[in-house]
Amino acid sequence: MDTTTCTVCQQPLWQDELGHQACGACVRRLDQLLRELAGPGGLYAQLATVLHPGTTGGGARVSGSRTAPLPIRLEPLSLASRGGVVTILQTWLVDFHEYLGWQHPRWEGGLQGQLDQAVSRLRILLPWAAENHEAFRELFAEVRDVVGACKAQVSGEPPARRVTVVCTLCDATMRITLDTPGRRCKCGTQYGWTELRQLPLAERAVA
Structure with a gap:
């Protein structure tokens, strides 16, 4: 296993990060992502505002259907309900506790409170992870x-x-988005965030 590059972005680790799983930049990015979910104005809380049909993206309503719309939108509901965002974060926190030999975390309050609790504890443990x-x-x-x-x-x-x-x-193709931090090709070549975006597009390579 390569202990000199970040497993997320594939960039070289600093001297004091050698042997770590991730670089400081990716830890900060993950911390920011977690913070975006939590709190009364966070993304999780905002899911409650788009549960009804016609409330996506500022209230644009879809028309022309011959059937009556469902009274609630299933996509945000599945994210907001148990088994969605909250459960995903709690599962990771349980995994951290088991890895460290700690007692199972105890959840308090409703789903919003449990999400905020999981986010807070995960953020504290990110440097260790x-x-x-x-x-x-x-x-x-x-x-x-x-x-x-x-x-x-x-x-x-x-x-x-x-x-x-x-x-x-090796001319192998890889599917990426603007959010992809890094990728390892099947030939073993590691590409960081910058290097990925400098690779030729498959369509251009064929032309």
């Missing part, structure tokens, strides 16, 4: 995807557009 937890990359990806899904429901904006780029060494 970046140094020790082998699934830090998966944690980063899952939180990033959850935040993206919440933003799509709250703002009505479509998910980030995916493009296909070509590895310059």
Whole structure:
């Protein structure tokens, strides 16, 4: 296992980060993503404002359907309900506690309170996880995807557009978005955030 590069963005680690799972920049990015979810004005709280049909993206209503719309929108409901965002974060926190040999975390209050609690504790443990937890990359990806899904429901904006780029060494293709922090090609070549965006598009490579 390479202990000199960040598992998230594939950039070289600083001297004092060698052996860690993630660099300081990716820890700060993940911390910011978690903060976007929490609090009374956070993305999770805003899901409650777009549960009814016609409230996505500032209230634009879809017309022309011959059938009556559902009284509630399933996409934001699935994110806001148990099993959605809150459960995903709690599962990671339980995993951290088990890894450290700590007692199972205890949840308090409603779902909003539980989310805020999970976010707060995860943020405290991020430096430890970046140094020790082998699934830090998966944690980063899952939180990033959850935040993206919440933003799509709250703002009505479509998910980030995916493009296909070509590895310059083996000609294999990789699907990325503007949010992709780094990627390892199947040939083993590691690309960081900047390097990925300098690769040729598959369409251009064929032309």
